[in-house]
Amino acid sequence: MTFRVVHYINQFYAGMGGEDTAHVAPSSREGVVGPGLQLQNLLEGEGEVVGTIICGDSYYGENMEKAQAECIEMIKAFEPDILIAGPGFNAGRYGVACGDICAAAGEQLGIPTVTALFAENPGVEMYQKKTFIVETTDSARGMRKALPNMVTLSLKLLKNEKLGPAKEEGYLSRGIRKGFFHEQTGAERAMDMLLKKIRGEEFETELEMPVFKKIKPAAPVKDLSKATIAICTSGGIVPFGNPDHIRVSSAEKYGKYNISELTDLTPENYESIHGGYDRVYANDNPDVVLPLDVMREMEKEGVFGKLHEFVYCTTGTGTAVANAESFGQSIGKDLKEAGVDAVILTAT
């Protein structure tokens, strides 16, 4: 039999446009669109891409419940045996949409689902237990390698073939442990691991500890009327001309800019260089991302003590988690030394 495959992609891979069309509502088309053609070829007749669901990344991100429900209806109409989404690589909104629609299709339609993302995509942590996520590179350069892996895994799932450990199958762990008989007892294996650890050799744990990157909330500001507040953004707002050459995506640095003389951000003094959203609004009025104008008014009204004289800005699209963390540490140190009491950080 030929398996019926439905493919989910965003507006970009459907050839509808980039950020300018990121708000398009879901639509459904018969057959293959964009990367679906290659999926179809790789299925080599064992499966057929019967339909493609297309949704704008911002539409999905901003209306998750609604978008999910609309897409599920469209997927259901094709009576698929499997849903394949993406690959979404390191695109944040697209990755979350791929993970979300896969998780929902698995739960509501009872079909296997496969997507493919870069390990640091926020969609991974959110959905890796609810779908199969094939590991990819961070950009579409990895398309040629991602698609065959997605197809191999999909066919295995469709044929109910036994899966080996996630690492061997090429997908990101779903946090599931399968029991089996090992020729060595647990005590022996533990001792081997310990000796390897002591010798400084590599060893593989049998039970990975989850990494919870959560911190205890800081104490609240006691007296707002005396507080110094800083504003900060990963929305790519920078002085016009981008003097520090901050990258439009995958930023490797942040900028620190003196705003003590400014009361309003305008297209003449500031701009957005962010490569991950439609910049029309932000370039028309950068305050919609970095709210300097109203902060100044409220400072004058005495709502809070003082607006910190510097803003801190970078782009948060495709930025490595390790870089974002180091920006945070460096900004945090700077703010502490300056005696700032609280921060408002906007993100896009």
Next chain:
Amino acid sequence: MVREIENTAGIPVVQIATIVPIMMTVGANRIVPGVAIPHPVGDPEAGYEGDQKKRRELLNRAFKAMTTQVDEQTIFSE
């Protein structure tokens, strides 16, 4: 970034953005849901006054968030 600023400086950091689950994942402790991805703290389609009003409303919510004691990740939607 939000988590590490708070961790390093030991001061409350309020994040305003649109996709709440991502803010939860990155570990933001005080979360204010924004208007839309390309304009988290404004509503340019509501005209000049509507935009200003929306920005003020969200900033007031951020002030409320930073002056509120929280013990875990908290969403301030009003």
